[in-house]
Amino acid sequence: MAHIFPELVVGGVLLAPFVTYLMMVLVVIIILRPLLHVIGFANMFSHAPVAELSLYVTVLGLLMLLF
Incomplete structure (x- = not known):
């Protein structure tokens, strides 16, 4: 069974799923910082x-395992 990784398209440029994960983790960390x-x-x-x-x-690794 092959995994299908959705690619992010920005201005016609395909970005790897890893870049999407990095941005998602950045949002999570920004939300967690006040806490x-x-x-x-x-x-x-x-x-x-x-x-x-x-x-x-650590959060990046957990996110990659989940998705």
Whole structure:
């Protein structure tokens, strides 16, 4: 059974499904950032940007597994 990956077309240019996943995860992270700020996510780690990047990669991986 072959998977059919929908491609995103922007201005006649076909973008890989991975680009669509990246944009979807970016939206999810932007929505989660205020919640993470309220719970003190940045204070839990010595280097908060690396922790946020790790969260981005984790959400990206989960999204790719689901779709």
